[in-house]
Amino acid sequence: MLDDSLFDDPDRLTEADSRGLLRSAALAGAQVRAAAETVQEIGFDDLADGRPRSLVLISRPGLGPSACGVLAALAGPSCPVPVIVAESVPVWVGPLDVVFAHTPDPGDPTLAEGVATATRRGASMVLAAPADGPVAASGAGRAKVVPPRIPVPDELTFAHVFTVGLSVLVALGLLRCDTDQLADELDREAERAHPGQEPLMNPAKSLALRLADHEALLWGVDLTATAVAGHGSYALGVHAGLACDVASHAQATTRHALYRSVRDTGSDLFADPDEDGGATPRVFLISTRHDERSEADERTATRSLPGADLVAPGESARADAVLRAAVLALRFDLAAVYLGLAAGTLGGPGRQALAVH
Numbered sequence: 139m140l141d142d143s144l145f146d147d148p149d150r151l152t153e154a155d156s157r158g159l160l161r162s163a164a165l166a167g168a169q170v171r172a173a174a175e176t177v178q179e180i181g182f183d184d185l186a187d188g189r190p191r192s193l194v195l196i197s198r199p200g201l202g203p204s205a206c207g208v209l210a211a212l213a214g215p216s217c218p219v220p221v222i223v224a225e226s227v228p229v230w231v232g233p234l235d236v237v238f239a240h241t242p243d244p245g246d247p248t249l250a251e252g253v254a255t256a257t258r259r260g261a262s263m264v265l266a267a268p269a270d271g272p273v274a275a276s277g278a279g280r281a282k283v284v285p286p287r288i289p290v291p292d293e294l295t296f297a298h299v300f301t302v303g304l305s306v307l308v309a310l311g312l313l314r315c316d317t318d319q320l321a322d323e324l325d326r327e328a329e330r331a332h333p334g335q336e337p338l339m340n341p342a343k344s345l346a347l348r349l350a351d352h353e354a355l356l357w358g359v360d361l362t363a364t365a366v367a368g369h370g371s372y373a374l375g376v377h378a379g380l381a382c383d384v385a386s387h388a389q390a391t392t393r394h395a396l397y398r399s400v401r402d403t404g405s406d407l408f409a410d411p412d413e414d415g416g417a418t419p420r421v422f423l424i425s426t427r428h429d430e431r432s433e434a435d436e437r438t439a440t441r442s443l444p445g446a447d448l449v450a451p452g453e454s455a456r457a458d459a460v461l462r463a464a465v466l467a468l469r470f471d472l473a474a475v476y477l478g479l480a481a482g483t484l485g486g487p488g489r490q491a492l493a494v495h
Contacts, residue, residue: 209300387442426451426459
């Protein structure tokens with residue numbers, strides 16, 4: 139049961155958010171600045187000593203899959219260096235490879251073993267991980283460790299992990315990004331999503347309301363958007379207990395029965411899940427809308443699914459896929475927290491307020 143009246147009452151929202159998750163999520167810009175400062179102190183310039191044979195992104199449980207997925211998507215299929223996403227360090231890594239990994243668990247035994255192997259074989263190793271513990275120690279002083287400096291829950295550290303991984307791609311000449319601009323964009327998104335902003339003007343509250351009481355089908359209209367949809371699914375599962383389907387729109391069209399069903403029924407904004415026998419499927423088309431190709435893909439998808447809900451960043455930084463992907467990721471984080479507070483899935487005063495509503 140959703141207490142959507144909570145969204146119109148900033149004081150009740152603050153009371154319900156006993157863990158300060160909204161504030162933590164809003165510190166994404168600060169996380170970017172802190173990570174970029176640490177990277178500058180450590181120095182990533184030597185990662186670009188000759189083009190590496192491969193860039194390996196290690197996807198450990200938690201934010202790893204979504205952060206690595208977005209980074210790989212941004213590098214794109216035309217990247218001159220193979221970008222490989224793996225759950226553990228491959229046995230073949232050597233001195234010609236660069237490895238990036240994230241874990242919130244300083245004692246992750248699988249990653250600790252992989253880091254030790256990679257550094258012993260001469261691979262360049264970058265870790266977005268705590269500075270103390272077996273994982274960091276396994277780098278034997280040769281791994282570049284960038285620990286989080288902003289104290290927020292692990293599930294809200296996407297901006298930190300993303301910035302460290304992005305810094306690796308920038309150092310290798312595979313992407314360009316101004317981290318100051320990235321931080322500023324995330325600050326602006328957090329301001330738009332402030333608890334005091336009414337739902338119509340607050341993109342995170344609005345998205346939370348549209349997601350509520352639906353089976354969310356998060357379908358990306360481009361490669362990067364599909365990866366962001368993966369992060370959205372993670373965030374909604376963590377905070378709101380919402381299970382989501384994630385796919386590219388192109389892949390979704392091949393699931394004929396499901397696609398035909400949502401295309402024919404559309405997305406009724408006023409559908410009553412109690413009358414309909416439970417939550418109804420609703421398509422959310424995720425779009426970064428950062429170039430002509432992605433805009434064309436968006437037009438194709440919206441024509442095919444006119445009743446779908448389009449989730450896209452605003453007009454700022456329009457041509458920059460990195461900034462637009464990061465903004466959407468933050469929007470999903472904030473929307474998931476808002477939805478969790480209103481649905482009582484985060485516990486604390488929010489659950490009590492919901493029980494008496």
